Amino acid sequence: MSDENSIARPYAKAAFEYAKDHDALASWSDMLALVGQVIHELQASETMASVSDKAVWLQVVVDVCGENIDTYFTNFLKVIAENDRLLLLPDITACFEQILASFQRTKVVSVTVAEPLQLSQAEKLTSALESKYQCTVELDIDVDEALIGGMVLKDGETVLDGSIKHAVDSLSSRLHS
Numbered sequence: 001m002s003d004e005n006s007i008a009r010p011y012a013k014a015a016f017e018y019a020k021d022h023d024a025l026a027s028w029s030d031m032l033a034l035v036g037q038v039i040h041e042l043q044a045s046e047t048m049a050s051v052s053d054k055a056v057w058l059q060v061v062v063d064v065c066g067e068n069i070d071t072y073f074t075n076f077l078k079v080i081a082e083n084d085r086l087l088l089l090p091d092i093t094a095c096f097e098q099i100l101a102s103f104q105r106t107k108v109v110s111v112t113v114a115e116p117l118q119l120s121q122a123e124k125l126t127s128a129l130e131s132k133y134q135c136t137v138e139l140d141i142d143v144d145e146a147l148i149g150g151m152v153l154k155d156g157e158t159v160l161d162g163s164i165k166h167a168v169d170s171l172s173s174r175l176h177s
Contacts, residue, residue, distance in 0.1 A: 012095030
């Protein structure tokens with residue numbers, strides 16, 4: 001586990017527990033995503049690149065988000081900023097989403113294909129993966145024509161590469177050995 005994840009996880013758990021207890025999982029997920037995007041944009045801006053005062057960062061984030069974040073979420077951000085962890089918000093968001101998916105018994109599987117899947121293909125793949133994992137599966141489908149054919153499935157750190165490109169590369173590697 002990376003240092004960022006081990007630091008972000010307790011904050012994500014606290015946010016999740018609060019949101020769950022207050023029936024606000026969806027809104028906290030949305031607020032985390034919004035603030036994560038704002039922080040990402042601020043990190044890329046020339047104006048904020050030289051600012052090291054986290055109180056200034058916090059105020060800018062709160063001002064930009066405005067009414068899209070509530071008082072309790074703002075207080076959560078203050079705690080994160082006081083502990084000098086505001087720039088870890090994207091990691092906190094990712095951990096929160098993992099905890100949420102586990103709670104909801106859903107799993108997001110990234111699928112990279114050479115050409116867009118037909119609806120029936122996506123449904124069959126979803127059904128097969130739901131049988132395998134015994135939970136609800138959501139597909140995150142990406143098209144990469146370089147695969148030539150087949151698909152690559154990514155579930156966390158597990159990668160199943162059934163692409164023609166991978167098969168050709170493997171065969172080429174064995175022939176050159």
